[in-house]
Amino acid sequence: MKHQTEPLSQLHEIAAGFAATSPATTPAATAGADYWSLRLVDQTSEGLAVRDDVAEPSSLGLSRGGMVTVVVGAGIGYGATNDLSPAGLTAAFKRACRFASLHDRLGLFDARQYPRSALRAEFRSPVAQPWESWTLQDKLAVLAKACAGLDVDERIVERAAWLGHQRSVQLLFTSDGGEIAQHWEYVHCGLSATAHADGQTQTRRGGGADHAQQGGLERISASGLVDDAALVASEAIALVEAPECPTGRRDLVLLPSQMTLQIHESIGHPLELDRILGDERNYAGLSFVTPDMFGTYRYGSSLLNVTFDPDVPGELVSYAADDDGTPARRVHLIRDGILERPLGGALSQHRSRLTGTANARACDWDRPPIDRMANINLEPGEGGLDDLIARVEHGVLLDTNRSWSIDDSRNKFQFGCELGRLIEDGELKGLVRNPSYRGISAEFWRSLDGVGGAETLEVRGVRNCGKGEPNQSVFVGHASPPCLFRDVEVFGGGL
Amino acid sequence: MNQEAFFALADRLLERTQDDELLFANLDVEDSDFVRLNQNHVRQAGSVRSAGLGLTLIDGSKQVEGGCELTGSADADLALALSLLERLRERLPHVPDDPYLHFSDTPMQSSRAIAADLPDAAEAIATLTDQAVGLDLVGIWASGLIGDGLASSIGHRYWHQSESFNLDWSCYLDRDKAVKDAYSGFAWDPLQLAQRINRQRERLQIMARPQRRIEPGRYRAFLAPAAMQELMDMLAWGGFGLRDHRTRQTPLLALANGDVALHPRLNMTEANERGLAAGFTAEGFAKAERVPLINSGRFGQCLVDARSAKEYGAEVNAAAEYPEAIEVAAGDLPANDVLARLGTGLYIGNLWYCNWSDRNSCRVTGMTRFGTFWVEDGQIAAPLAVMRFDDSLYRLLGDRLEALTRERDLLLSAETYDGRSSDSALLPGALVSGIDLTL
Numbered sequence: 001m002k003h004q005t006e007p008l009s010q011l012h013e014i015a016a017g018f019a020a021t022s023p024a025t026t027p028a029a030t031a032g033a034d035y036w037s038l039r040l041v042d043q044t045s046e047g048l049a050v051r052d053d054v055a056e057p058s059s060l061g062l063s064r065g066g067m068v069t070v071v072v073g074a075g076i077g078y079g080a081t082n083d084l085s086p087a088g089l090t091a092a093f094k095r096a097c098r099f100a101s102l103h104d105r106l107g108l109f110d111a112r113q114y115p116r117s118a119l120r121a122e123f124r125s126p127v128a129q130p131w132e133s134w135t136l137q138d139k140l141a142v143l144a145k146a147c148a149g150l151d152v153d154e155r156i157v158e159r160a161a162w163l164g165h166q167r168s169v170q171l172l173f174t175s176d177g178g179e180i181a182q183h184w185e186y187v188h189c190g191l192s193a194t195a196h197a198d199g200q201t202q203t204r205r206g207g208g209a210d211h212a213q214q215g216g217l218e219r220i221s222a223s224g225l226v227d228d229a230a231l232v233a234s235e236a237i238a239l240v241e242a243p244e245c246p247t248g249r250r251d252l253v254l255l256p257s258q259m260t261l262q263i264h265e266s267i268g269h270p271l272e273l274d275r276i277l278g279d280e281r282n283y284a285g286l287s288f289v290t291p292d293m294f295g296t297y298r299y300g301s302s303l304l305n306v307t308f309d310p311d312v313p314g315e316l317v318s319y320a321a322d323d324d325g326t327p328a329r330r331v332h333l334i335r336d337g338i339l340e341r342p343l344g345g346a347l348s349q350h351r352s353r354l355t356g357t358a359n360a361r362a363c364d365w366d367r368p369p370i371d372r373m374a375n376i377n378l379e380p381g382e383g384g385l386d387d388l389i390a391r392v393e394h395g396v397l398l399d400t401n402r403s404w405s406i407d408d409s410r411n412k413f414q415f416g417c418e419l420g421r422l423i424e425d426g427e428l429k430g431l432v433r434n435p436s437y438r439g440i441s442a443e444f445w446r447s448l449d450g451v452g453g454a455e456t457l458e459v460r461g462v463r464n465c466g467k468g469e470p471n472q473s474v475f476v477g478h479a480s481p482p483c484l485f486r487d488v489e490v491f492g493g494g495l
Numbered sequence: 496m497n498q499e500a501f502f503a504l505a506d507r508l509l510e511r512t513q514d515d516e517l518l519f520a521n522l523d524v525e526d527s528d529f530v531r532l533n534q535n536h537v538r539q540a541g542s543v544r545s546a547g548l549g550l551t552l553i554d555g556s557k558q559v560e561g562g563c564e565l566t567g568s569a570d571a572d573l574a575l576a577l578s579l580l581e582r583l584r585e586r587l588p589h590v591p592d593d594p595y596l597h598f599s600d601t602p603m604q605s606s607r608a609i610a611a612d613l614p615d616a617a618e619a620i621a622t623l624t625d626q627a628v629g630l631d632l633v634g635i636w637a638s639g640l641i642g643d644g645l646a647s648s649i650g651h652r653y654w655h656q657s658e659s660f661n662l663d664w665s666c667y668l669d670r671d672k673a674v675k676d677a678y679s680g681f682a683w684d685p686l687q688l689a690q691r692i693n694r695q696r697e698r699l700q701i702m703a704r705p706q707r708r709i710e711p712g713r714y715r716a717f718l719a720p721a722a723m724q725e726l727m728d729m730l731a732w733g734g735f736g737l738r739d740h741r742t743r744q745t746p747l748l749a750l751a752n753g754d755v756a757l758h759p760r761l762n763m764t765e766a767n768e769r770g771l772a773a774g775f776t777a778e779g780f781a782k783a784e785r786v787p788l789i790n791s792g793r794f795g796q797c798l799v800d801a802r803s804a805k806e807y808g809a810e811v812n813a814a815a816e817y818p819e820a821i822e823v824a825a826g827d828l829p830a831n832d833v834l835a836r837l838g839t840g841l842y843i844g845n846l847w848y849c850n851w852s853d854r855n856s857c858r859v860t861g862m863t864r865f866g867t868f869w870v871e872d873g874q875i876a877a878p879l880a881v882m883r884f885d886d887s888l889y890r891l892l893g894d895r896l897e898a899l900t901r902e903r904d905l906l907l908s909a910e911t912y913d914g915r916s917s918d919s920a921l922l923p924g925a926l927v928s929g930i931d932l933t934l
Contacts, residue, residue, distance in 0.1 A: 054593070054594060054595065055590060055591050055593065057551070057558050057559060057560045057590075057593060058559050058560065058586065058590055059559075059560045059561065059562070060559070060560070060561035060562070060579070060582060060583065060586070061561065061562050061563075062561070062562065062563040062564070062575075062579060063547075063562075063563070063564050064564055065545065065564055067541075069541075076539075076540075077540050077541050078539075078540075078541030078542070079541055079542050080541065080542065080543040080544070080545075081543075081544045081545070082544070082545050082546065082564040082565065082566060083544070083566040083567050083568070084566070085566065085568065085571070088566060088567070092542075092544075095541070095542045096541060096542075098617070099528075099530070099540035099541050099542065099616075099617075100540075101617075102530070102537055102540050102616070102617045102620060103537045103540055105621075106536055106537045106620060106621065106624055107536055107537045107538075108532075108533050108534055108536035108537060108538045135589070136586060136589045136590070137589050140589075140590070140591070157742050157743050157744075158742040158744070194742060194743075194744055196742075196743040199748070199749065199752075199754075199855070200855055201743050201744055201748070201854065201855060203744070277533070278533050278534065278631075278633060278667075279531070279533045279538055279633070281533075281633045281665065281667060281673065282633045282634040282635065282663065282664055282665045282675070283635075285671075285847075286670070286671065366543045366545055367543075368539055368541060370539075402851075403850045403851050403852065403860075404850055405848045405849065405850040405860050405861055405862070405883075406848060406862075407671075407847070407848070407862040407864075407881050407883070408671055408847055408848075408862065408864055408881065409670070409671055409881070412862065412881065412883050412934050414850075414852070414860045414883060414885065414933075414934070416850075416851070416852060416853075434853050434855075436852060436853075438883065438933065438934050439934075440934075466912065469529075469531050469634070469635035469663075469911070470527075470529050470543075470635065470637065470911035470915075471910060471911045471912040472912075473912055492853075493852070493853030493855060493856055493858065494853065494855075494856055494858075495856045495858070495887050495889065495890070
């Protein structure tokens with residue numbers, strides 16, 4: 001296998017040792033274990049930050065662990081451990097068998113439906129400039145410069161710049177001969193400026209804060225970490241001085257920095273098949289989408305095209321295969337406004353008898369895969385941002401999500417943004433602060449009346465999507481152009 | 496990894512400090528069983544064993560932090576820890592002096608172990624699914640040991656461990672018509688579980704009535720303790736941290752400035768004396784046993800971690816600047832009188848997905864969820880379709896707060912994002928004269 005780095009070589013050794021010596025392959029256990037997989041994760045991370053010109057303590061993280069999943073008859077169980085010695089993995093295997101026995105007696109489904117993988121594949125994030133090519137001092141110097149660049153006015157009460165790196169190497173090894181090696185790398189950075197005057201506090205972020213992608217140090221310049229500092233700080237001050245967003249029904253132009261959350265909460269989550277199957281009802285919730293809707297339901301206007309696309313270079317969750325070992329490929333979820341397929345991995349597809357996607361994902365070695373978003377993208381239309389604005393007589397342009405809330409069926413939502421700008425007679429006007437809007441997913445997407453062209457598309461994502469019991473927080477990619485929505489309830493802050 | 500093994504590892508590791516180096520070693524350990532349920536059957540079951548070591552290396556005015564996972568093998572773990580230590584040592588000269596470096600230089604020791612009478616997970620699940628036959632039950636069982644340890648080259652030796660179970664579940668009738676409950680603690684009693692399941696069956700009979708839909712507007716409401724917890728979680732998000740206050744980002748800025756006041760009977764305290772979470776900080780300080788956060792409706796004290804204490808010249812009283820063991824003082828409203836005092840309005844069992852609508856105004860938006868009913872003339876009339884609220888806590892906990900219940904619920908957090916949480920809350924229910932529903 002090409003591109004083997006030291007962690008991946010070590011993971012291969014661990015997996016080979018497990019396959020050769022563990023109870024999984026001894027005659028007695030083989031008779032009981034119909035299928036097993038070992039998912040090993042080696043992760044390194046580093047975090048740097050400068051706040052008000054003072055470097056915060058730097059952090060270095062090293063993590064390695066594995067999850068053994070075992071299918072025995074109609075049961076399935078898992079055992080996760082960071083003891084990757086033969087004895088440690090054997091103990092994890094036995095614990096997995098114990099829970100497979102419980103599932104065999106009281107399980108929701110016959111585990112013989114569980115997807116078996118014989119896939120051999122690999123994936124590697126595109127990295128132009130490796131994290132190690134800069135010294136620690138180089139990185140701290142960039143952060144110091146960015147933080148200093150936020151110091152534009154005494155009304156700025158807190159300034160921060162941060163830079164982080166994560167390298168995750170995962171090997172999925174199965175008893176059917178599957179062997180999937182994936183190497184993801186992320187550099188994330190950001191800026192935050194908080195301004196205060198006359199009882200009003202406003203925070204503006206930028207410099208990549210909500211613009212995460214895979215990649216290396218090239219992400220720093222692409223994110224504007226240093227160059228955007230003065231603008232970020234001046235907008236924080238301008239927001240303190242700005243009037244409240246007016247209340248009433250207006251058209252909305254949502255920039256990609258807000259479209260990310262709009263797609264995430266009111267398309268991505270409702271289409272998750274495990275929600276539709278009820279698995280998440282005690283925590284993350286269910287969905288207003290029901291199985292009979294696929295193929296016929298009008299989710300949005302004919303301008304709405306949404307894809308599951310694991311192949312976009314650099315997007316946060318591009319990968320070769322999901323964590324059950326199903327190969328990933330681009331498919332439409334919504335085409336010309338009509339709902340086509342849910343976000344569900346192979347197991348959920350078996351349970352629901354619906355065609356889905358390769359999206360069974362785990363946040364780390366210590367959590368089992370469940371249906372998650374990966375890259376969920378709104379496909380571009382035609383025209384620029386100016387063209388969208390020109391079509392608005394009475395509206396608001398919204399930039400950068402700061403607040404998100406939606407009901408457990410993913411229908412009634414309310415979102416708030418950092419910055420709003422009024423639109424009157426097709427022209428941008430002044431800033432407004434605390435801009436928010438609310439609506440109902442099932443109706444909102446039908447008011448979509450404009451989608452920016454390919455030149456306006458931005459590849460973004462979120463790094464804190466929470467779901468699952470036990471809880472899991474994962475990265476999710478979203479690419480979108482700016483979009484125009486008609487006649488939406490908007491409002492501002494205040495008691 | 497147990498206390499003895501951790502301190503043995505720490506002793507060997509701390510011997511390897513050089514010259515004027517100081518080293519703090521923190522351990523988070525977990526041995527958990529998780530069983531996920533849907534439709535009263537097992538959806539996903541397994542176990543997680545993990546041990547994470549955190550190191551802070553200090554030399555003069557410089558510090559660097561790092562973490563790695565441990566395996567449970569003494570020699571292997573020493574090698575992992577030494578490797579991390581060496582990497583931190585390489586980084587230390589390249590970071591600037593830290594003016595807010597702050598650690599306890601008084602060697603302190605404590606050890607606390609909360610034992611439990613835990614059933615085998617399979618036995619507990621069999622009991623649960625048997626008692627819930629016929630119900631569409633969905634939820635999570637989590638059980639086992641969690642522990643925290645600290646050892647330093649100064650001489651700190653802290654240990655805190657607890658064994659517990661946490662069963663968090665809901666029962667559904669149809670779509671979002673559901674009731675929720677939780678049973679958690681240290682002594683498993685199938686009879687208590689049966690009582691809770693039976694109570695849910697009774698609630699589900701009411702839930703089976705036709706759903707009431709209401710228009711947006713202001714309504715009288717009773718917030719059950721679980722719903723109050725969602726509001727307390729919002730206040731925990733920036734409400735009490737000293738740094739949030741000094742940088743004027745706290746949603747309680749107007750309260751802290753004395754521009755507004757909450758209800759004079761509202762008293763909130765961070766009550767570490769409850770002892771469910773570790774009583775020490777990563778820097779070796781002992782947490783304050785009680786920190787008054789709200790006194791008679793007025794702002795009390797901030798929560799202060801070691802770094803903020805140095806930056807702003809305050810005393811350390813918390814490991815992190817958010818409550819981990821919040822307590823709201825009981826009121827005088829007997830639980831049995833809640834519906835009568837409510838009269839006509841909403842009984843809100845749970846709130847969901849709260850977020851700031853406008854921090855400057857302490858305004859929160861969120862949704863009603865499980866076990867929310869329309870009440871008429873002191874009687875539960877019908878289940879209520881989910882509604883969005885958008886209202887200020889200055890109102891809900893201020894001029895519109897009519898009463899707090901005499902009884903309080905001890906709620907153990909079911910959160911498991913960074914391992915099983917040891918957070919807890921002791922909360923009454925709240926009767927409010929109005930809550931603004933918007934969608």
